[in-house]
Amino acid sequence: MTLGLCMIVKNEEKNLPRCLESVKDIVDEIIIVDTGSTDSTVEIAESYGAKVLLYKWDDSFANARNFSLQKASKDWILIMDADDELKEDDKDKVIHLVNDKNSDVDVYFGETLSYVGDAPGSDIYTNLNVRFIKNGKGIKFKGDIHEQIIFENKNNARLVDVRFYHYGYLNKTVEVKNKRKRNMQIIKKTLEDNPKDSFMLYNMGTEYMALGNFSEALNYYKKSYEDFNPDLVAFNSKLILKMIYCYEVLGEFKEEIELINEGLKYYPEFTELEFRRAMVFYNRKKYDMAIEALNKCIDMGEPPAVFRDLSGVGSYRVYYLLGAIYFDMENYDESYKYLDKALKLNCKFTEAILKISQIMFIKKFSVDEIELKLTNYFNGTVDENTNLLLSDIFYNKDKFDVAYKYAEKAEKYKINSAKVNYYKGVLLFYQRRFKEALDSLSKVEIGNFYNNSIYYSILCEIFNNQYNHADSLLDITKKFNENEKTAVYKTFKDIMQGNKYSPISEDKEDSVEFLIPIFDLLEMILKSNSFDEFKKAVQLLNLINDDSILLLLGKLYYRRGYFEFAYKEFIRSIKIYEKIDIEALEMMKLILIYKEV
Structure with a gap:
């Protein structure tokens, strides 16, 4: 049987190649609905043999999605977004699924692993999304945002163990695309027509939570919770979890514990609720109670897919938190034991790497020992981010030469050159290699690291007695709206130069x-x-x-x-x-x- 990919896109030139590369050899057709791209998205899509259809955006993801389904001609339809990527290991599963002639399933849900934070790493949240639809069964989407499927006939749906990475909620992507503002406008319009729509109330709460307005988020979650139906597991289990998080941030401890207990009555396999209980006690330094809850998490294990949100709540995150507890209690041997377990389960878990390295320094391991133990955890999977993490670890202990070595290793990946050049410049500065530092810092382009690179450059020029160059750089800082900082650096330059x-x-x-x-x-x-x-x-x-x-x-x-x-x-x-x-x-x-x- 055949498989076609259907997507809706807009200005996805950075994400689209990664997405299409992940599926190009298993799909027989690529249908891309473009809603108004002004970059090279269309050209990239066509280079992969896609049929590109232009669609006038009408503030409805469901309408655009359904338009793409209408154009599909293959037996099965694969649903992806441009910032998705099929996990390489799961391609064979997709081929088997599509060619299973004995299956009576019309819709398959897959697991979406969403990266959050500054870069792809260990911070992953999980959702279940519609991924495979049998063509010609009358299946459509509804909802202007966070669209859901509707069945016109009696269709069977099932969860399949096929995983997709999602890059759309990394900080930079959310900021660049201004997703929050767009989403809230669409949700507000929907709620005007149906103010008691539990799903949209939940979605609005999630947008407010992402903006850091936890009080307003909780208000929307509570409205959504008024029509709580435990049988709607995927939706309501996440609703409970997000309400718990809001209670924690707002310091409403009693309500938080009550909701954890209530949630576990409905969903006894929901390990993350028990993990949240452990976090409640840990944050309040009630270590014995936190340890008891964490041991329960280990007994429960990782939850079924329908209850997965934060990864590792039945495994590596539990061991990390146990390690953190014993670290706070200054029982470093016990802490090391649990952190070691966490890293053997997830070598990219940054918090565990940082904590175990602290213990090694406390216990006066040699630099060579620390390097060997840390790199062994990665088991040959060292990348740019890993090298920069190791650089950070040694930088924080003033081991600038060792830190510089890892910054140089990161440079060969040529992924985030601004960050790498900034790291190199800073580390050269602290080794008093000012001319070399200037060379690296001068390569940092405007962005997250630019302002600081200018200030470090000013110091390099001052220390090299190049006061005219320092003056030119000080002129640049006037655009940063950091008047106090600029005044401090200018006065320091005058002191060093012998000026009044x-x-x-x-x-x-x-x-x-x-x-x-x-x-x-x-x-x-x-x-x-x-x-x-x-x-x-x-x-x-x-x-x-x-x-x-x-x-x-x-x-x-x-x-x-x-x-x-x-x-x-x-x-x-x-x-x-x-x-x-x-x-x-x-x-x-x-x-x-x-x-x-």
Whole structure:
């Protein structure tokens, strides 16, 4: 039997090749409905032999989807979006499914693994979506957004173990496409016609939650929950889960636990609810109760597909949280044991890598030992993100030469060159290789890393006595709307150059705005072991009017391991400003203990 792919797209030139590459050798037809692309989407689609049909967008995903179904001519229809990718290992399953002549199924649901965050990694959320439709059975979609299938006849549907990666909810994609605004406009229009539509109320709640408005999200979820039907498992299990998350963020502990208990009565196999209970107790440092809940998660195991949302709630995330608990209790051997289990189940779980590396440093493993143990977890699957993660780990421990080695390894993948060049530039700066640092930083294009790369470049030019170049870069920072930071860097340049300089701020309230950029700059200079420059940079503190400067300077010295200097500044803060806090007192206590030892 034959299989055709049906898609609706708009401006998907970055995603479409990955999608079509994943299925081009198993589909017999590609139907692409374009709703108004202005990039090279259409040309890319045609290069894969697709039949491209233009469709005037009418704010209805169901209408566009149904239009694509009407044009399909093959026995089975595969439904994908441009930011989907069929998992390579599951191609044979698709071929078997399409050619199964004994099956009476008309619709197959597949598992969608959605990446979230800044880059594809271990943060994956799961949904079930319609993926395969038998052609000619009268099956259509309804709903202007998050469209659902409707059956005109008595059709059979089944879940199949075929997985698709989804890249559409990565932070950059959501931001670039302004998906939230588009989605909310369509949902609002639907709710005007049917204000009690539980599914649309749920969808609106989800949009508000994505925007960080958890109170408004919970209001919509509660309205949706009024018509709760436990038999609608896929929808209502996620509704319960998202309400629980809102309760947690809003600090409504009692309601959260009650809903967890209620949800488990309806869905006893829903492991993530028990995992959320463990998180509730962990966040409140009730470690014994958290451990009890986590052991239940292990007994329950990973939930059935219909209850899957966050991956690993019956496996690697449980072991990670146990490791985190024992880490907080300073039982590092027990913590290491559980983190090791987590990483053997999921070597790309970033939080576990970071935590286990902390333990290795605490237990004074050599750099070679740490490198060997960490790279062994990846078992040959090292990529750009992995190398940058390893670079971060050693950077945070001031092992700048080791960190630089991994940044260089990341460079060969040529995927995120701006990030890699930024990493290299920063790490060269901290090794005082200023000319080389400038070379890397100059390659960082406008984007997430551009502003910081300019400030690091200014310091490189100052340290190289290239003050005219520093002035040119300072002019660029005027466009960043970071006036306080620009003023701090300009004044530091004047100090280093021997120019006259004036107080940055004599007003006590205004001076507060300069504290963060000044102390960020001081830490950067101290971290680079630029002691002569640091002595001059400290003069910046005399140019603002704030009685917390000595306290903050003491904390900076403490963080960098200069304990005697830290202690002296704390004493000066008490004598001159009569200012100290609990954190500083604890630091002073530890310094005295350290001196006695």
